[in-house]
Amino acid sequence: MAKILIPTALRAFTDGKSEAEAEGKTVGEVIAAFAAAYPDIARHLYDEEGRLRSYVNVFVGDENIRGFGGLDAPVKDGETVTLVPAIAGGGAGRA
Amino acid sequence: MSKGIISDDRLSSLSNEEIARYSRHLLLPQIGLEGQERLRAAKALIVGTGGLGAPLALYLAAAGVGTLGIVDFDVVEESNLQRQIIHSTRDVGRPKVASAADRIRAINPGVNVITHNTRLTSENALGIIGDYDVVADGTDNYQTRYLVNDACVLLGKPNVYGSVFQFEGQASVFSAKEGPCYRCLYPSPPPPGLVPSCSEGGVLGVLPGIVGTIQANETIKLIVGGGESLVSRLLLFDAWEMRFRELKLDKDPGCPICGRKPSIHGLIDYEQFCGLKPDHAEAPVDAIEAKELKTRLDAGDKIQVIDIREPHEQAIAPFPGAKYIPLGQMVRRMDEFDEKVDSVFLCKIGQRSIFAIRALREAGYQGRLLNLRDGVGAWARDVDNNMPKY
Ligand SMILES: [Zn+2]
Numbered sequence: 001m002a003k004i005l006i007p008t009a010l011r012a013f014t015d016g017k018s019e020a021e022a023e024g025k026t027v028g029e030v031i032a033a034f035a036a037a038y039p040d041i042a043r044h045l046y047d048e049e050g051r052l053r054s055y056v057n058v059f060v061g062d063e064n065i066r067g068f069g070g071l072d073a074p075v076k077d078g079e080t081v082t083l084v085p086a087i088a089g090g091g092a093g094r095a
Numbered sequence: 096m097s098k099g100i101i102s103d104d105r106l107s108s109l110s111n112e113e114i115a116r117y118s119r120h121l122l123l124p125q126i127g128l129e130g131q132e133r134l135r136a137a138k139a140l141i142v143g144t145g146g147l148g149a150p151l152a153l154y155l156a157a158a159g160v161g162t163l164g165i166v167d168f169d170v171v172e173e174s175n176l177q178r179q180i181i182h183s184t185r186d187v188g189r190p191k192v193a194s195a196a197d198r199i200r201a202i203n204p205g206v207n208v209i210t211h212n213t214r215l216t217s218e219n220a221l222g223i224i225g226d227y228d229v230v231a232d233g234t235d236n237y238q239t240r241y242l243v244n245d246a247c248v249l250l251g252k253p254n255v256y257g258s259v260f261q262f263e264g265q266a267s268v269f270s271a272k273e274g275p276c277y278r279c280l281y282p283s284p285p286p287p288g289l290v291p292s293c294s295e296g297g298v299l300g301v302l303p304g305i306v307g308t309i310q311a312n313e314t315i316k317l318i319v320g321g322g323e324s325l326v327s328r329l330l331l332f333d334a335w336e337m338r339f340r341e342l343k344l345d346k347d348p349g350c351p352i353c354g355r356k357p358s359i360h361g362l363i364d365y366e367q368f369c370g371l372k373p374d375h376a377e378a379p380v381d382a383i384e385a386k387e388l389k390t391r392l393d394a395g396d397k398i399q400v401i402d403i404r405e406p407h408e409q410a411i412a413p414f415p416g417a418k419y420i421p422l423g424q425m426v427r428r429m430d431e432f433d434e435k436v437d438s439v440f441l442c443k444i445g446q447r448s449i450f451a452i453r454a455l456r457e458a459g460y461q462g463r464l465l466n467l468r469d470g471v472g473a474w475a476r477d478v479d480n481n482m483p484k485y
Contacts, residue, residue, distance in 0.1 A: 008263040008333075009290050012405070012423035018336070040423050043454055055285040062342050084331065084342065086281040087260040089293040090235035090303070094169035094191070095143045095215045 002030045002075045005082045013041035027058055028071030030081055045083075057084040099320020100228050100253065105136040113205070117159050130319040131159060135205075137318040138162035140227040142215060142243055144195040145169075146293075146303025147233030147257050147310065149181035154311035155231075156199040156206050160318065163199060164227055166211040167191040178300035215239055217362040220246040229317050231255040231310050233303075235293060237284035238365035244269060244277035245362055248352045253317050257310040260290075262299050262335040264306035267325045267344065268313050271353035274327035279347035279354075284369045287446075295443055302334050378456075380449045383439055383465040385473040392416075399438045403451045404471075412471055412483045414441060425451050426458045434462030443485070445470040 004020045011018060020037065024030035031052070035042040047053050058065045059082040065073040075081060109117070109131060120126045120134075139160050141148045144167040155163055171179070171186045171194055179191075186194035192210035199208050211223055215234075224230055224246045232243045232254055240258075247254040253270040256277060269276045309330065316322040331340040352359040383391075391398060402409055402417035409419060420428050422442075432438055432455075440448035445468050452464040467473065475482035 008261045009296075012421065015423075040426050040454075043426075043457065053285070054282045055290075057280060059342050062340075064343065064345060066347070067345055082331075082340070082342065084265075084329070085290060086237070086285060087258045087263065087265060087290060088235060088237045088240055088284075089259045089296075089298060090143045090145050090147045090233040090257075094145065095166040095234050095239055 001077060003078070003080045004030065004034050005080060007083055007085055007087075009085050009087055010041060010044060010083065013044060014038050024075060026071060027060060027065050027073045027075055027081060030075050031058070031071070044085075055086040058082070059084060099133060100317055101133040101136050101320070106132040107136075108132070109135070113159070116203075116205075120158070125321050126319055130321070133318050133320065134159045134315065135161040137229070138164065138227045139314055139318070140164040140166065140224060140230045141233060142166050142230060142239065143233040143235065144179070144181060144191045145175065145233060145235060146178040146259065146298065146300075147307040148195070148231075149179045150304050150307035151231050151233055151311050151314070152181055152195055152199055153202060154308060155314060156203045158311070158315055159203065159205065160314075161205075162207045162209065162227075164209040164211060164223070165192050165195050165199075166213065166215055166223065167195070168212060168214045178298065178303050180304065215242060217242065217365065220362060221250065224252060225250055227252065229253050229255065229314055231257075231314050233257060233307060233310070236369075238369045240277060241284065241368060242362065242365045245352055245359060247271075248276050248278075249361070255310045255313045255317070257303075257306040259298055259303045259306050260293060261296055262302060262333060264302055264309075264332040264334070266306055266309045266313070266330045266332070267328060268317070270317075270324075270326050271346075275344045275346040276350060276353045278352055279350045280329065280344055282347075282351070287370050295447060299334055302332075305334065306332065378453075380452050380466050381464070382445075382468040384468055385477040388439055388467060388474075389478045397436050399432060399436050401432075401438055401440050401451075403440055403442050403448055408443065411485050412475065414471055414474065417441065422447055422451050422454075425454050429455060429458055429460055432460065432462060434460065437463045437465060439465045439467055441467040441470055441474075443470045444472055 001021050006014050006018050022030045022033040024033050117131045120131050137160050141151050144165050169191050171182045171189050181198045182194045190212050192212045196208045196210050230247055248271045255268055257266045313325050327344050329342045329344050348355050400417040402414050402419045403422045405421050440451050442448040448466050475484050
């Protein structure tokens with residue numbers, strides 16, 4: 001079981017929850033199980049071809065999965081998977 | 096020899112007045128006379144004078160950064176004052192750069208303030224940024240973030256990054272000479288409407304204060320040339336849980352602008368890149384004007400009006416007679432709609448409602464879906480003047 005940390009921008013799709021747990025041996029499996037539990041979030045995580053959207057970064061522990069096989073990166077029991085989407089807010093700094 | 100980003104030939108001795116003013120910096124061996132001279136020689140550009148730009152400008156001015164450039168094309172609005180502490184109530188209606196420049200000069204008359212009352216564009220960005228040593232990005236949209244990143248990579252300038260949403264902030268230093276750039280982290284922006292802006296999603300007023308002061312701290316360290324910068328690190332801050340997290344960032348060898356074989360050699364069209372031009376948008380969504388909706392409702396047309404706002408937001412300006420289904424539950428509650436009847440979707444400004452319509456379409460909904468153009472804001476403006484505008 002891995003712990004998933006859900007960023008504020010995606011909590012509207014998880015009934016406001018900031019954490020979730022999901023089963024899986026790889027990041028891909030963990031995120032798929034998470035998306036199955038919250039169907040409205042799937043569209044925000046995957047594009048039309050089922051690839052992870054490039055504005056969402058996924059970290060296992062403090063490492064970006066990009067350098068560790070992407071969705072095939074292994075997840076150990078009890079590890080933390082952090083979703084980090086791009087946020088652009090500047091408190092309305094308009095330039 | 097030079098330390099940091101300010102070369103030694105730009106340094107000169109401080110006056111006695113400056114020594115008195117900056118005494119608390121001079122007492123720090125990490126800054127000292129030399130660091131303060133570097134601060135005075137430095138030229139920093141603050142992009143956006145909003146929630147992040149306000150504390151950035153105030154602290155960099157107080158710290159004695161010699162030249163401060165500020166870019167913003169907006170005017171001060173009442174709803175800015177909850178967090179943009181560089182502007183005052185009496186400044187409402189003034190250009191933000193004018194109001195910010197007054198405050199900077201009041202804090203420290205020794206600062207040379209340069210105001211750029213303009214939108215940063217692909218045409219002017221290299222010219223404006225080229226004059227500065229370091230850039231602090233406090234903008235509120237993706238196109239300007241990619242523009243600032245690309246201009247900084249092309250010019251070899253460090254980009255002190257911060258962004259905020261609701262209770263959550265991010266900060267890093269993108270300096271492509273030593274570490275990753277913004278594109279290494281986020282190769283492309285989210286589709287328009289997918290991530291709500293602060294004007295729709297809200298932001299805790301002190302949050303940009305905290306993240307903006309972190310940016311000011313990183314800017315000062317880059318200028319003085321010491322400490323551990325946030326290069327190759329992403330700092331995440333959750334103000335509600337009061338938690339900082341730090342993640343490692345790596346340079347992406349395939350990055351289109353700072354990677355091994357860059358494909359971007361100049362500034363591009365960022366509106367197009369961010370999907371803001373119609374030819375790049377998904378299938379268009381039919382809209383209905385507020386007045387037209389009012390006419391149809393008065394005529395007794397069968398219409399399902401769906402309010403997709405969150406309950407706390409709906410409470411600010413309720414829409415009479417609307418069925419309430421928040422955006423986050425749209426797809427799983429699809430069977431509550433009648434496909435034979437027109438549906439009108441509404442939110443605050445008519446952006447998230449487009450997203451709700453697209454999500455339903457993708458999920459296979461067959462009925463007619465209409466977007467209330469400009470949201471309940473338009474209803475308050477054109478139909479019901481008693482409805483609060485927020
Ligand atoms: Zn890069």
